[in-house]
Amino acid sequence: MHARKILVFFGGCSTEYAVSLQSAAAVLENLNPARWAPVPVGITRDGHWYHYTGPIAAIPADTWHQDAAHCARCTLNAARGAKELWLADGRRIAFEAAFPVLHGKNGEDGTLQGLLELAGVPVIGCGCLASALCMDKDRAHKLAALAGVAVPKSAVFIRGAAQGDILAAAEAIGWPVFVKPVRAGSSFGISRVDGPGALAPAVEEAFRHDDEIVLEETISGFEVGCGVMGNPGGPLTVGAVDEIELAPAGVLFDYTEKYTLQHSAIHCPARIPEETAQRIRTAAKTIYGALGCRGFARVDMFLTPEGRIVFNEVNTIPGLTSHSRFPAMMRGAGYSFPALLDRMVELGVQG
Numbered sequence: 524m525h526a527r528k529i530l531v532f533f534g535g536c537s538t539e540y541a542v543s544l545q546s547a548a549a550v551l552e553n554l555n556p557a558r559w560a561p562v563p564v565g566i567t568r569d570g571h572w573y574h575y576t577g578p579i580a581a582i583p584a585d586t587w588h589q590d591a592a593h594c595a596r597c598t599l600n601a602a603r604g605a606k607e608l609w610l611a612d613g614r615r616i617a618f619e620a621a622f623p624v625l626h627g628k629n630g631e632d633g634t635l636q637g638l639l640e641l642a643g644v645p646v647i648g649c650g651c652l653a654s655a656l657c658m659d660k661d662r663a664h665k666l667a668a669l670a671g672v673a674v675p676k677s678a679v680f681i682r683g684a685a686q687g688d689i690l691a692a693a694e695a696i697g698w699p700v701f702v703k704p705v706r707a708g709s710s711f712g713i714s715r716v717d718g719p720g721a722l723a724p725a726v727e728e729a730f731r732h733d734d735e736i737v738l739e740e741t742i743s744g745f746e747v748g749c750g751v752m753g754n755p756g757g758p759l760t761v762g763a764v765d766e767i768e769l770a771p772a773g774v775l776f777d778y779t780e781k782y783t784l785q786h787s788a789i790h791c792p793a794r795i796p797e798e799t800a801q802r803i804r805t806a807a808k809t810i811y812g813a814l815g816c817r818g819f820a821r822v823d824m825f826l827t828p829e830g831r832i833v834f835n836e837v838n839t840i841p842g843l844t845s846h847s848r849f850p851a852m853m854r855g856a857g858y859s860f861p862a863l864l865d866r867m868v869e870l871g872v873q874g
Contacts, residue, residue, distance in 0.1 A: 526560035529647070529868060530608065530621040532635065533582060534566040538711050538732070539627035541585065546843035547624040548582045553845070553861045559868055562608065562618055564597065566625075572597050574610055603643040620872050622647040624843060631840045632658040632706060646818075647871025649839040653815040657837040658706045661737050663814060667834045670813035672806055674834045676740040679705065682730055686723060689738070693722055696740045702726055704733035715741070744827035745769065746835065747793055749807035750852035752819040754870055759808055763855025764800045765848055766793035766826075791851045799830060806832050818870045821849045 531554075533547030534540055551561055563575040567588050575582075577593030588594060596611035608616040621644050623635050633655030639646050649657065657663055664674040678692035693700045693716070702725040704712040712732035714725035729736040750762035768788040793800060807822035814837060821841035825833040841849035845860045853863045 526556060526558055527620075527872070528560045528562050528616070528618040529554075529872075530564050530618050530644075531561045532564050532566060532621065532623045532625055532630070534568070534588075535625040535627070535630040536566065536568060536570050537625065537627035537629050537631075538707075539625075539631075540568055542626045542842065543624060543630070544583045544585055544587075546626070546840075546847070548579050549844040549860075550622070550624050550864060551579050551582070553864055554868070555861060555865050558865065561622075562616055564608065565594070566630075570629075574608060574616070599638065599642060599644075601638070601642045603641070605642065606644055618644075620645040620647055620868070622868065622871065623840060626840055626842075627711075628658075628706065631838075645871055647868055648818040649816050649820060653817065654839050656814050657816070657820070657839045660703060660739075660836060661705050661735070663837060664834060666813050667810050670809050672810055672813075672834045673831060675742055678738045680726075680736050680738075682734045686726070689726055690719060690722060692738055693719070696738055699741045701739045701741060702729050703737050703739065704729045704731075705735035705737050707732040742825040742827060742833050744825050744831075746823060747795070747803055747826050748821055748823045748848055748852065749804055750819070750821050750841070750849045750856075751807050751811045751816070752853065752856075752866065752870070754817045754873065755812075755815075759811065760853075760856050760866075761804045761808060762849075762852030763792040764795070764803045765789055765791035765852055766795065789848060789851075791848070792855060795826065799826070803832055806834070810834060810837060819849070819867050821852070 533543050535543055554561055565573045565575045565587055573594040574597040575587055575594055577590045581587040598609050600607040600609050606618055621639050623630055625631055633651040636646050636654050637651040640651050661679045668674045676696050680689055699715050699717045702714045702716055712729045714728055716722050716725045746767040747764055749764050751759055753759035810822050811820060821838045823835040825835055850860050850863055
C-alpha cells in the first residue's frame, strides 16, 4: 500500500499564527509515514500560500517562508473533486484530504473548511458550519442551551453600540463581568472587569478583535475540559477530563498564561470524583453533537463549587503538540500521540 497524500495547512492570517506553527510541526513529525504522506502548505501572516518542502524544524522557528529553495507558491484547484494543489511552476500534486492545523480566525472559523468543502475535499476535523458555530461564542451558547446544557448569562453588542447600553447590561449581569470578542481564540481580547471604571477600555480591546462583543457573567469554580473524537452516527471516544488550576486567585487564563503556565497548572485527569467526571463527559458529548462537530474537538466547561457544569467554548482545532491538552486528554482513552493523529486522519478520510 502507498502512503496517502494529505495536505497539512499551517500558519495563517491569525493572531494565533505562532501556535499553529508549533502544532503543525508536531503533526508532521508524528504522522505515520507508512500510511500518510503529508504535503505541507504554509500560509504566511499576509496570506500567501506556499508548498513547503524544507526541514520541519524551520516551521516552529518561523523561518520556513525565508527558504526560497523549499517554498513554491501554490493554490488549491477549486474544481469540485479535482483534489489538486497547483504550484506556480506548473506542477500538480494530487491528494486525498486536507488537515487544517490552523488556530483562530481564517483557519479554525470555517473559512478554509468552506473552501475545501466547495472543492469536494474531505476535511480532517470539523466542517464549515460546525467550525463557524464553535468560533462564535454567542451562537454556540444558544445551541448548547437548547440542548439542555447550562450557559453563562450574557449580552451581545455590535460595533457602535451605545456605551450606556453596554454599561446597563454589565450592571444587570453583575460584577465582575467578562468582556470578550464573539469570534476569537486563545483568549485574545478578553478582559475581566470588576467595575464600571474599567469597562470602556475592555470593550475597546474586545472590538479590536471582532465586530461583535459579548459580556458574560463570571462563573465561580474552575475550568474543566474534555476531548471528544468521532463522526456523526458513529461511536464517540471521550478522553480524560482535565482541570485548570489558577493561582493566585484572579489570574486570567489568557494567551500568555495558556502557553507559559506561569501561575497555573493543568491536572489530567482532573482532581474530581468519577461521578462528576462522567457528568462532564456526557455534557461534552451533548455539546459536540449540538454544534455538529465531527472528527475531533476539545469542549471546555466550568465546574462550580455546587457541582454545576456550565459550557464555556469548543475548540475545533485544539493545540496539537504532544504536550497540549487535547492529546493529554486522549492519552486517558488509550491513545499515544502518533496513534491519536492516525485516528484523527482516518476519521477525516472516511468522510
